Amino acid sequence: MKTTTEHQSASARAPMPGATALELQGVHKSFHTNEGRFEAVAGIDLRVGTGEIVAFLGPNGAGKTTTIDMMLGLTTPTSGSVSVFGKAPREAVEAGEISAVLQTGGLLRDLTVRETVTAIAALHGARERIDTVMERTDITSLAKRKVSKCSGGEQQRLKFALALLPDPRLLILDEPTAGMDVSARRAFWATMRQDAVAGRTVLFATHYLEEAQEFAERTVLIGAGRVLADGPTAQLREMTGGRVVSATLPSARPTAPAVAALQALERATSVRLNGHRVAVTGPDSDAAARMLLNELAATDLEITTPTLEAAFMALTGEDS
Incomplete structure (x- = not known):
């Protein structure tokens, strides 16, 4: 065109x-x-x-x-x-x-x-x-x-x-x-x-x-x-709760203390654990990333931005 x-x-x-x-x-x-x-x-x-x-x-x-x-x-x-x-x-x-x-x-x-x-x-x-x-x-x-x-x-x-x-x-x-x-x-x-x-x-x-x-x-x-x-x-x-920060926790350490520390972050809206892979959702992705890298020795950090599809599903309760 x-x-x-x-x-x-x-x-x-x-x-x-x-x-x-x-x-x-x-x-x-x-x-x-x-x-x-x-x-x-x-x-x-x-x-x-x-x-x-x-x-x-x-x-x-x-x-x-x-x-x-x-x-x-x-x-x-x-x-x-x-x-x-x-x-x-x-x-x-x-x-x-x-x-x-x-x-x-x-x-x-x-x-x-x-x-x-x-x-x-x-x-x-x-x-x-x-x-x-x-x-x-x-x-x-x-x-x-x-x-x-x-x-x-x-x-x-x-x-x-x-x-x-x-x-x-x-x-x-x-x-x-x-x-x-x-x-x-x-x-x-x-x-x-x-x-x-x-x-x-x-x-x-x-x-x-x-x-x-x-x-x-x-x-x-x-x-x-x-x-x-x-x-x-x-x-x-952003209505879905903010960015998702995910990383792999050290396999030699118990995961429960790490999850508890992440849940205590002031603006974290959810913390999900799958094996040693943890995902933190919230508007302050920088704070979550700093804790994962500096305090919890996590690796393979990834930050993803929420999609309009996620907001659509959250607000309508429907699949796109």
């Missing part, structure tokens, strides 16, 4: 830094089922500022898809409000201010890639952007290929191109890199970062927790239709 004058366009019509791109206030969404009323979204408050890249995570059934549908005006809240740049979502969609790349929503398999882009460009009155958008999403070489012959990753890039045609100020992405290989995924996120610098706002849902960890400045974690955590991604990783 290549850099073009697209950035200048997004930047030229972006709101001032700090402006609100997306806001949800007290949003609830209920459905009537055979088993009675089901509340898919149980009160979400969320504000996303201009130029942010936000990961929107949650286990299956957390309410992510329903919430995204309300952001796009595909369904309306039972109560509460959703606004996009101060407009109702449907107004923002019609004005070309918000676009989406969704998992669902079919492409016409018998059209070529260029025919698909041309047809959608005509709907947006954006024929002059066809070549720019195709180059930007790296599908120019696929122009004559039928959609049915494109791989899953290539179809995702095509959907991305269609979403960029109206030059939206806000992009909503649902599993945007599904089917892409590692290099295509990295190129995609490089493009997203450039767009954010230029003023475009990006909110994405993904099952690739390492993707959120690497590319999102902020992560919003939802569960049971509510926001469980919202903050800088690095801070959410």
Whole structure:
């Protein structure tokens, strides 16, 4: 995916830094089922500022898809409000201010890639952007290929191109890199970062927790239709209790006194022993490392940073 004058366009019509791109206030969404009323979204408050890249995570059934549908005006809240740049979502969609790349929503398999882009460009009155958008999403070489012959990753890039045609100020992405290989995924996120610098706002849902960890400045974690955590991604990783310091205790010495000394560390949150291998979790990894090396004569010291996956599991009680 290549850099073009697209950035200048997004930047030229972006709101001032700090402006609100997306806001949800007290949003609830209920459905009537055979088993009675089901509340898919149980009160979400969320504000996303201009130029942010936000990961929107949650286990299956957390309410992510329903919430995204309300952001796009595909369904309306039972109560509460959703606004996009101060407009109702449907107004923002019609004005070309918000676009989406969704998992669902079919492409016409018998059209070529260029025919698909041309047809959608005509709907947006954006024929002059066809070549720019195709180059930007790296599908120019696929122009004559039928959609049915494109791989899953290539179809995702095509959907991305269609979403960029109206030059939206806000992009909503649902599993945007599904089917892409590692290099295509990295190129995609490089493009997203450039767009954010230029003023475009990006909110994405993904099952690739390492993707959120690497590319999102902020992560919003939802569960049971509510926001469980919202903050800088690095801070959410720390919610699991801090770094893990592990080392091997001397085999000639009893382990119980060493474990007791580590448990007495002021900020240690847990100490686990497996044979002579001990692991200390806590926010003060330096203190644990000093004790292991200087006082307990431990070897093979290793310090690992908590992952977003660990925070995800701790907060939701679900596997990723």
